[in-house]
Amino acid sequence: xxxxxxxxxxxxxxxxxxxxxxxxxxxxxxxxxxxxxxxxxxxxxxxxxxxxxxxxxxxxxxxxxxxxxxxxxxxxxxxxxxxxxxxxxxxxxxxxxxxxxxxxxxxxxxxxxxxxxxxxxxxxxxxxxxxxxxxxxxxxxxxxxxxxxxxxxxxxxxxxxxxxxxxxxxxxxxxxxxxxxxxxxxxxxxxxxxxxxxxxxxxxxxxxxxxxxxxxxxxxxxxxxxxxxxxxxxxxxxxxxxxxxxxxxxxxxxxxxxxxxxxxxxxxxxxxxx
Amino acid sequence: xxxxxxxxxxxxxxxxxxxxxxxxxxxxxxxxxxxxxxxxxxxxxxxxxxxxxxxxxxxxxxxxxxxxxxxxxxxxxxxxxxxxxxxxxxxxxxxxxxxxxxxxxxxxxxxxxxxxxxxxxxxxxxxxxxxxxxxxxxxxxxxxxxxxxxxxxxxxxxxxxxxxxxxxxxxxxxxxxxxxxxxxxxxxxxxxxxxxxxxxxxxxxxxxxxxxxxxxxxxxxxxxxxxxxxxxxxxxxxxxxxxxxxxxxxxxxxxxxxxxxxxxxxxxxxxxxxxxxxxxxxxxxxxxxxxxxxxxxxxxxxxxxxxxxxxxxxxxxxxxxxxxxxxxxxxxxxxxxxxxxxxxxxxxxxxxxxxxxxxxxxxxxxxxxxxxxxxxxxxxxxxxxxx
Numbered sequence: 001x002x003x004x005x006x007x008x009x010x011x012x013x014x015x016x017x018x019x020x021x022x023x024x025x026x027x028x029x030x031x032x033x034x035x036x037x038x039x040x041x042x043x044x045x046x047x048x049x050x051x052x053x054x055x056x057x058x059x060x061x062x063x064x065x066x067x068x069x070x071x072x073x074x075x076x077x078x079x080x081x082x083x084x085x086x087x088x089x090x091x092x093x094x095x096x097x098x099x100x101x102x103x104x105x106x107x108x109x110x111x112x113x114x115x116x117x118x119x120x121x122x123x124x125x126x127x128x129x130x131x132x133x134x135x136x137x138x139x140x141x142x143x144x145x146x147x148x149x150x151x152x153x154x155x156x157x158x159x160x161x162x163x164x165x166x167x168x169x170x171x172x173x174x175x176x177x178x179x180x181x182x183x184x185x186x187x188x189x190x191x192x193x194x195x196x197x198x199x200x201x202x203x204x205x206x207x208x209x210x211x212x213x214x215x216x217x218x219x220x221x222x223x224x225x226x227x228x229x230x231x232x233x234x235x236x237x238x239x240x241x242x243x244x245x246x247x248x249x250x251x252x253x254x255x256x257x258x259x260x261x262x263x264x265x266x267x268x269x270x271x272x273x274x
Numbered sequence: 275x276x277x278x279x280x281x282x283x284x285x286x287x288x289x290x291x292x293x294x295x296x297x298x299x300x301x302x303x304x305x306x307x308x309x310x311x312x313x314x315x316x317x318x319x320x321x322x323x324x325x326x327x328x329x330x331x332x333x334x335x336x337x338x339x340x341x342x343x344x345x346x347x348x349x350x351x352x353x354x355x356x357x358x359x360x361x362x363x364x365x366x367x368x369x370x371x372x373x374x375x376x377x378x379x380x381x382x383x384x385x386x387x388x389x390x391x392x393x394x395x396x397x398x399x400x401x402x403x404x405x406x407x408x409x410x411x412x413x414x415x416x417x418x419x420x421x422x423x424x425x426x427x428x429x430x431x432x433x434x435x436x437x438x439x440x441x442x443x444x445x446x447x448x449x450x451x452x453x454x455x456x457x458x459x460x461x462x463x464x465x466x467x468x469x470x471x472x473x474x475x476x477x478x479x480x481x482x483x484x485x486x487x488x489x490x491x492x493x494x495x496x497x498x499x500x501x502x503x504x505x506x507x508x509x510x511x512x513x514x515x516x517x518x519x520x521x522x523x524x525x526x527x528x529x530x531x532x533x534x535x536x537x538x539x540x541x542x543x544x545x546x547x548x549x550x551x552x553x554x555x556x557x558x559x560x561x562x563x564x565x566x567x568x569x570x571x572x573x574x575x576x577x578x579x580x581x582x583x584x585x586x587x588x589x590x591x592x593x594x595x596x597x598x599x600x601x602x603x604x605x606x607x608x609x610x611x612x613x614x615x616x617x618x619x620x621x622x623x624x625x626x627x628x629x630x631x632x633x634x635x636x637x638x639x640x641x642x643x644x645x646x647x648x649x650x651x652x653x654x655x656x657x658x659x660x661x
């Protein structure tokens with residue numbers, strides 16, 4: 001479905017991604033994790049064709065049509081981390097924007113566009129809000145509206161950048177469950193950055209751990225998430241437990257004594273301050 | 275649009291198109307996540323232009339035009355004026371008993387002035403609404419971005435430096451005004467962008483103010499150096515439709531027509547721009563390209579309008595914002611209605627301008643600014659609430 005080969009992105013003079021390669025199978029869910037500034041958002045934006053890059057991104061064996069946003073929008077749907085919500089626009093108008101690449105540039109939406117929007121709203125339980133302004137939605141409803149807009153694109157690859165950031169646990173699970181059920185039913189391919197490692201291990205079949213603009217680890221959650229790797233990549237003290245649907249990554253307080261944990265913590269600046 | 279057959283035909287046509295072109299080599303058909311055959315779309319009401327709003331706009335324009343036609347220093351009997359107009363409508367057997375002079379007053383003075391006012395008003399309101407859309411800036415109008423003062427400088431240069439050219443079959447004045455306007459918008463764009471975010475309302479307005487001040491200064495310098503044409507330049511700047519004849523109408527009609535068609539066809543794209551350039555791109559809309567096309571079309575139309583009518587301010591902000599308050603934020607509604615209400619508004623403003631001190635005239639720019647300045651403050655308060 002998606003092949004990324006030696007992807008390099010430079011923003012200004014700084015290299016944010018330094019040779020990222022990965023392959024994502026059709027119908028799979030790949031989670032993207034990594035500390036702040038690792039380049040997760042940049043990678044997702046490159047896949048969605050929103051920024052310039054060097055290297056190759058192939059979708060279904062063909063180079064991504066990155067110079068043609070309309071063609072890109074039919075292949076990749078992107079859920080940004082902080083969407084810009086036009087507060088006075090109605091929810092159905094907002095979700096209809098997802099159909100922009102399907103009808104003629106200057107034409108208005110077709111009957112099929114309206115039908116798809118209706119079905120998406122139904123599926124995401126947004127039907128009652130169809131005529132409400134986006135600005136009057138709660139955080140969870142607004143996040144679902146953004147997801148609805150990207151699902152209306154009917155693109156085979158769904159790219160989400162921290163879709164649960166602004167949501168409480170329940171609404172976060174709702175969004176992820178929705179994406180997962182669509183993946184199972186329709187063969188949607190999902191690439192999602194998630195900062196919560198527990199959620200990432202529960203939903204993603206495979207994790208791509210990004211660190212300093214490179215892929216540090218790549219594999220099933222059970223293989224890549226262990227206490228040592230998390231401490232190394234994230235500089236975090238955790239306990240990794242076995243849960244019902246995946247791992248549970250529980251933060252623990254770093255040991256304060258110089259003796260026990262000094263070896264693994266000394267690399268991080270926070271530890272050196274103490 | 276709206277008939278079942280038409281929609282189905284269009285869908286069929288698109289489906290054929292999709293199977294013919296693989297689009298970036300996608301081997302499988304696009305994902306059909308939600309292709310439910312049921313009649314679900316009943317609950318979906320995309321924002322559309324309402325016939326009632328259009329009818330109201332036409333009514334306002336017609337009322338303004340009729341009132342304008344009937345009022346004037348020549349003091350013609352209203353019944354005879356209407357009869358004279360009706361007599362020009364084919365298939366209607368109406369005769370008026372006006373003298374040849376009175377007929378000329380109607381057809382060579384009042385009528386072209388109304389049409390010119392309508393064209394200029396429609397263009398300024400539409401350009402203002404379009405600027406507001408592409409710049410995500412509720413306070414943008416042709417004046418604030420420096421278009422008008424750029425056109426002003428261009429027109430002044432034409433009047434002062436190229437007087438002999440004014441006898442050309444095609445007047446260089448609108449061309450020169452157009453060049454000045456393009457230059458001013460380009461400068462405002464460049465300055466606003468150096469503040470990094472094009473979306474930033476204040477940096478754009480500030481750069482527009484700076485560019486406008488610069489062009490106005492250059493214009494003032496030029497006109498002070500050429501006192502013989504001072505009056506001509508001044509009367510042009512203050513804005514007036516009084517020199518109107520059909521030639522002015524013919525001059526700007528093509529510009530206004532082309533610009534209006536382009537801008538109104540971009541109405542749906544302007545709605546897509548409201549999610550920001552990035553997200554617009556992710557749903558397949560090139561914001562930068564839309565912005566460029568809209569700015570070019572709006573600048574072209576504004577320059578033509580300003581060239582024949584002078585610097586009439588605030589129309590581009592009063593009219594779109596009034597419409598926005600009435601029908602909501604969708605440009606699918608605002609742009610077409612801006613045409614109608616802009617036309618009606620300026621015809622009314624011109625009526626005020628030439629009847630308050632009749633037989634003298636107030637410059638029409640004074641009338642619109644008199645109404646516009648207080649309105650501008652109201653809009654400012656509103657936009658602060660949303661910010």
